[in-house]
Amino acid sequence: MDPLISSLKVAASGLGAQSERLRIVSENLANAQSTGNTPGADPFQRKTITFTAELDRASGAHMVEISAISPDRTPFVTEYQPGHEAADELGFVKMPNVNVLVEMADMREANRSYEANLQTIKQARELISMTIELMRGQ
Structure with missing residues (x-):
């Protein structure tokens, strides 16, 4: 298969994967203070996302696929908030295992990867257009 078409397919799979990663990070950030409703x-x-490379037999290129979206097994942090509705008998509330700084770093990395894949698509489209223009000129 044409290398330009293969690069478009690979970059498109990367866009989809990073878009899903951004969705997961956004969900984690939105729920960074979401406690339980009962004591x-x-x-x-927190949710994590795992990617894998899958071979596309038609193009021979390795596409990015999401292999799993799973819960993070790190322990919850407890805070002393005796008046909170989710406080236990000692006044401690389990807080989400979301670290906002880690999520922001993940968001920044996913955004940069998304932009790189988008730039690859733009360059491939430009090369295809230039090739068409050259063929018209003959």
Whole structure:
């Protein structure tokens, strides 16, 4: 298959993967303070995303695929908030295992990767257009 078409397919799979990654990061950030509703209840659990490379037999290129979206198993942090509705008998509330700084770093990395894939698509489109123009000129 044409290398330009292959590069478009690979970049498009990267766009989709990073878009999903941004969605997961946004969900984590939105729920960074979401506690349970009852005493001792578990709060929101951070989600992680895992990618894998899948061979596209038609193009021979390795595409980015999402292999799993799973809960992060790191322990919840507890805070002393005796008046909170989710506080246990000792006044401690389980807080989500979301670290806002880590999520912001993940968001920045996903955004940059998304932009790089988008730039690849733009360059491939430009090369295809230039090739068409050269063929018209003959």
